[in-house]
Amino acid sequence: MSPKIPIGKLALLVSSLTDEELEPFTDQLKDVEYCTGKAGSMNMQKIIAAVETAAKRNHIIVDDVYRETHALYHAILEALNGVMRGQIGAGDMMRTVGLKFAIVRGSPYVELEEGEWIAVAFYGTIGAPVKGLEHEAFGLGINHIG
Amino acid sequence: MSPKIPIGKLALLVSSLTDEELEPFTDQLKDVEYCTGKAGSMNMQKIIAAVETAAKRNHIIVDDVYRETHALYHAILEALNGVMRGQIGAGDMMRTVGLKFAIVRGSPYVELEEGEWIAVAFYGTIGAPVKGLEHEAFGLGINHIG
Amino acid sequence: MSPKIPIGKLALLVSSLTDEELEPFTDQLKDVEYCTGKAGSMNMQKIIAAVETAAKRNHIIVDDVYRETHALYHAILEALNGVMRGQIGAGDMMRTVGLKFAIVRGSPYVELEEGEWIAVAFYGTIGAPVKGLEHEAFGLGINHIG
Amino acid sequence: MSPKIPIGKLALLVSSLTDEELEPFTDQLKDVEYCTGKAGSMNMQKIIAAVETAAKRNHIIVDDVYRETHALYHAILEALNGVMRGQIGAGDMMRTVGLKFAIVRGSPYVELEEGEWIAVAFYGTIGAPVKGLEHEAFGLGINHIG
Amino acid sequence: MSPKIPIGKLALLVSSLTDEELEPFTDQLKDVEYCTGKAGSMNMQKIIAAVETAAKRNHIIVDDVYRETHALYHAILEALNGVMRGQIGAGDMMRTVGLKFAIVRGSPYVELEEGEWIAVAFYGTIGAPVKGLEHEAFGLGINHIG
Amino acid sequence: MSPKIPIGKLALLVSSLTDEELEPFTDQLKDVEYCTGKAGSMNMQKIIAAVETAAKRNHIIVDDVYRETHALYHAILEALNGVMRGQIGAGDMMRTVGLKFAIVRGSPYVELEEGEWIAVAFYGTIGAPVKGLEHEAFGLGINHIG
Numbered sequence: 001m002s003p004k005i006p007i008g009k010l011a012l013l014v015s016s017l018t019d020e021e022l023e024p025f026t027d028q029l030k031d032v033e034y035c036t037g038k039a040g041s042m043n044m045q046k047i048i049a050a051v052e053t054a055a056k057r058n059h060i061i062v063d064d065v066y067r068e069t070h071a072l073y074h075a076i077l078e079a080l081n082g083v084m085r086g087q088i089g090a091g092d093m094m095r096t097v098g099l100k101f102a103i104v105r106g107s108p109y110v111e112l113e114e115g116e117w118i119a120v121a122f123y124g125t126i127g128a129p130v131k132g133l134e135h136e137a138f139g140l141g142i143n144h145i146g
Numbered sequence: 147m148s149p150k151i152p153i154g155k156l157a158l159l160v161s162s163l164t165d166e167e168l169e170p171f172t173d174q175l176k177d178v179e180y181c182t183g184k185a186g187s188m189n190m191q192k193i194i195a196a197v198e199t200a201a202k203r204n205h206i207i208v209d210d211v212y213r214e215t216h217a218l219y220h221a222i223l224e225a226l227n228g229v230m231r232g233q234i235g236a237g238d239m240m241r242t243v244g245l246k247f248a249i250v251r252g253s254p255y256v257e258l259e260e261g262e263w264i265a266v267a268f269y270g271t272i273g274a275p276v277k278g279l280e281h282e283a284f285g286l287g288i289n290h291i292g
Numbered sequence: 293m294s295p296k297i298p299i300g301k302l303a304l305l306v307s308s309l310t311d312e313e314l315e316p317f318t319d320q321l322k323d324v325e326y327c328t329g330k331a332g333s334m335n336m337q338k339i340i341a342a343v344e345t346a347a348k349r350n351h352i353i354v355d356d357v358y359r360e361t362h363a364l365y366h367a368i369l370e371a372l373n374g375v376m377r378g379q380i381g382a383g384d385m386m387r388t389v390g391l392k393f394a395i396v397r398g399s400p401y402v403e404l405e406e407g408e409w410i411a412v413a414f415y416g417t418i419g420a421p422v423k424g425l426e427h428e429a430f431g432l433g434i435n436h437i438g
Numbered sequence: 439m440s441p442k443i444p445i446g447k448l449a450l451l452v453s454s455l456t457d458e459e460l461e462p463f464t465d466q467l468k469d470v471e472y473c474t475g476k477a478g479s480m481n482m483q484k485i486i487a488a489v490e491t492a493a494k495r496n497h498i499i500v501d502d503v504y505r506e507t508h509a510l511y512h513a514i515l516e517a518l519n520g521v522m523r524g525q526i527g528a529g530d531m532m533r534t535v536g537l538k539f540a541i542v543r544g545s546p547y548v549e550l551e552e553g554e555w556i557a558v559a560f561y562g563t564i565g566a567p568v569k570g571l572e573h574e575a576f577g578l579g580i581n582h583i584g
Numbered sequence: 585m586s587p588k589i590p591i592g593k594l595a596l597l598v599s600s601l602t603d604e605e606l607e608p609f610t611d612q613l614k615d616v617e618y619c620t621g622k623a624g625s626m627n628m629q630k631i632i633a634a635v636e637t638a639a640k641r642n643h644i645i646v647d648d649v650y651r652e653t654h655a656l657y658h659a660i661l662e663a664l665n666g667v668m669r670g671q672i673g674a675g676d677m678m679r680t681v682g683l684k685f686a687i688v689r690g691s692p693y694v695e696l697e698e699g700e701w702i703a704v705a706f707y708g709t710i711g712a713p714v715k716g717l718e719h720e721a722f723g724l725g726i727n728h729i730g
Numbered sequence: 731m732s733p734k735i736p737i738g739k740l741a742l743l744v745s746s747l748t749d750e751e752l753e754p755f756t757d758q759l760k761d762v763e764y765c766t767g768k769a770g771s772m773n774m775q776k777i778i779a780a781v782e783t784a785a786k787r788n789h790i791i792v793d794d795v796y797r798e799t800h801a802l803y804h805a806i807l808e809a810l811n812g813v814m815r816g817q818i819g820a821g822d823m824m825r826t827v828g829l830k831f832a833i834v835r836g837s838p839y840v841e842l843e844e845g846e847w848i849a850v851a852f853y854g855t856i857g858a859p860v861k862g863l864e865h866e867a868f869g870l871g872i873n874h875i876g
Contacts, residue, residue: 062405065403065405066401067405067406070436071436074366109358111357111358113354113357113359114359115359144359144363
């Protein structure tokens, strides 16, 4: 049972492409709800708060339902794990130069009862505390939400 | 010092887009060497061997220089960590339905002495041992190589 | 917003108490659906399959809805992480002497829209490959499901 | 060689049951030394200090023997790993609402030369930085001490 | 309270030096009990069994006391974590070319009640599944035992 | 293809031996470039900065080439993982009493095209937040650099 609507891939594209590059995917994006935002620090509390605020402000998740926040939270953690590539306590050691995130919510499966899922993607460059130490990073997390 | 040529982003696109979707990126791909392949199992030894064989057969890395294999190896491990999302021993628990990988080698930085770097990306669906448990996964790893 | 019905605590009790010891909790258990089972190996695939089979056979989760299996799966992984205490690849190194699991599904929160959640607990003794190396282990995982 | 006195299970019960619920276990608790305490923050330094202070004040471990503190310390780390469920740097991201810990010391095995062991359990609710994101968590660690 | 007898450093030296290089340390080694051995595979079960067998055969630990085996076991796990450098499931991916281990038992502290401690060190070259991928690796674990 | 010059072993020896103990290795050290330094805190940002500053001041790596800093950075992370023995967020919980590091750069392999590699080793005593909780720790990381 492969997903019909690849919300993970769409989150990747929204997080990493320029507006112009994203144009050919306009049609596919009509099937989902999504928003983007930026995280200017690798402090995990701040990143999580930034993603959550964006998700609520853009009505991707319902503000006062804990269950939806919980689903988003675990998707964010999964995505950050990819960004960090499993390094020990790496978050505290990073100076971020620029990280863009995308949140995509949709119904990936044909079957109605599979309900809605949420994908979170981060793309950008991260830098170590040492000046100049900076390369691309990416992370994706997916969770059921509806 | 942000990368001029985003080899990571290119690896992500090559691993996840269809040929048609990839067309607008043809020009950008002229600046790098790249190849793709498929991994039909989550056995880590087999995935690493598949990526390495593809990299050598397509002359992305030099066959008999250990240093290049070593660089590729750590990029693969970083990418797999994203695919696995840090779950304990998850590799052994997975039934893969389909994972496509991309290897991209290039000179991301303007400065000549920064030399060449290598990016490895995986995209596809992975499934848990339980039938039907399957959703998208991505991973990206980057390392200096040249 | 603390849970009104502590499904995690109930899962812990069901997994570790004898029938006699569990009697005082009979009333609390009326508010949830639950079942138990045994895992006689530390092979993670087998444990996951055992828990899932028990959950379906006892109608704790709906058989053919991937979303429910996905929710259970992540709760199992969280619980196993506790059993393993974060040790590297520890699963492969273990000889289990006896592990009992409990699955509890309920509506922990007063608010209707928070829906149903699922808790998985393991309790028992685990042993290292060395004969006799064996002590108690516990793990608990919780996820939203409904 | 299964434990005769399940110090881990007793630590679980002491950390999670109300005084009334704990009454039926009074007899079993006579075989061990134990104490409890509360941790009102997820700062790991503070939690470790809180558990250690409780252990020393209640004479569960000997104050000025490093070996005993070392044994307790590793049991605490194992237990916290369960609480955190292996999430990356999760400690820094948490707002705790309430975590109760129990320390149990005893001789679980029939054989005299197996000596004393120590168990540490945490139970309570932990919350993510996002308001309302809060559910039960549990962790258990065991170590030889005497 | 720094150790008077550095059992960790002695384990390092015994695991990595040639007999000739080790000669100047003969005097220091008189203060401890130690033995060495080889591990010709990265299968963790086999490594643990090899270290434990050596420890028992050379009377570094008492054969039938579970507590001593438990102490050794955790020191081995700590040391293997260093060898593996925290990589995901790396054990299964390795072809070992040669790993030598040392087990050192002694009383590092001046204070009598601190008792005995055990150190396990591994040194050698490890190789990835790819032919030729091979460099030095080292790991050290220490635990209280007596 | 085993290394001809064991830069990892040399880094371990330089980090842990006294000047007098190191004398017999003077000849082997002529084949590599190396330097040492001290880290008086377990704050990871400070340790990384200390090692990097030492490496640049002693011309072990070239100051303004990101690629060299990147190679050193990953070797440091690998070494710190050994020091920390994979414990959760352990860095923040430590009071260091004394950690000495060594950086060794050389050409371990006979084949010219394998180029230069870098090894980072840490040795010393680390202490938990609890007063007196302190024992030896080692870590080694190796990476290709030239």
